[in-house]
Amino acid sequence: MLRQLWIPLYVLWLRLRVAIWGTSAFEHAVFHCPPWLALGILKAMHIPVGEGIDFHGRLHLHGTYDLRGKLKIGAWCHIGPGVTLDLSAPILLEDRCTLSLRSTILTHEDVGYSPLRESAFPTRSQGVTVETGAYIGAGATLLMGVRVGRCAVVGAGALVREDVPPYTVVAGVPARVIRRLDRQLHPLE
Template structure:
């Protein structure tokens, strides 16, 4: 009994801490971002965050637990007037990811990152073979990720990378250089394995079935309501649809018989 009560207290307390510790535009806590849009939420517990004055977060972003967001090589640096890390609206960054901006990093709107993604604009250099790599001055280059991209679990985006619009990065891929719009890249180093163009469509062709179009007249509110139905409620809807279909067939048969 005591163990059950203790478990309930711990879980209730943790849920309360997750709610109270989340960072939003209305409840920034100790973090003072250059900008944080409405609807954006950094889950609790947060990872390492510093240089937030040079970090701008768009609206309705979702930042998972233990995500690192840093601007500059270390805290308390003056990075000038321009932001160093910019997230567009609707960006999602999965838990345990790291975004390290020693040079500017820009992530376009509605880009989704799975857990454990690593995005950096700086990297170690190893020019001097006689000096430990960790003691050599790092090299930096801006990173740009276009809107609508998807970065799979464990993907790594290296300094100087430029991803176009709606790019898919496979899990575990290591990306450097430029990636064109509507491309799928995989591997280490990443290479293009599929691409879409207006002239040829997807090449190689997709093996998945085409998406089912939304019926005319169906509103987003109706779709959200359908998604919230329980299995029992969905079964009831299906039964009602079947009854209507049977009634329609019966009515059609009666009309045919009366001719």
């Protein structure tokens, strides 16, 4: 009962902070609140969130200046502690996927004010999709434009810069396919 009362009060306080200090207040507030409250905040900010979401710690959202259509979390997803989501472009987490401890999804590339910006590395962004049943290991990083296939596994600490096919295991820096999973042994139903 007390938790149900806290969510609208916290969201009201959060909206005031955002109105006064800008969206960095939103990033800070979501990161520094209890997991049960983060879920309420995401729903109150009209971010589509499925049932049975399991937050196990602080969630860090980056690039929250415009949240419309930038994040969708499917049903029965697990979000581990210290996960970072860069919302410069859309992120889609389909049903029953897992983002383990301190995993990161980056949707943009920006070298700041470096002179390289004009020639070699212009700022760009592209969405990331984690398909149904996929598992992202602890400390893994998904770079912009990546699609992790259905029931794929990304090993701990991997750096994923290319699409991961469904029912495969990738690991390493950069991530490479190290194993293929038998679809019959890993049904999703």
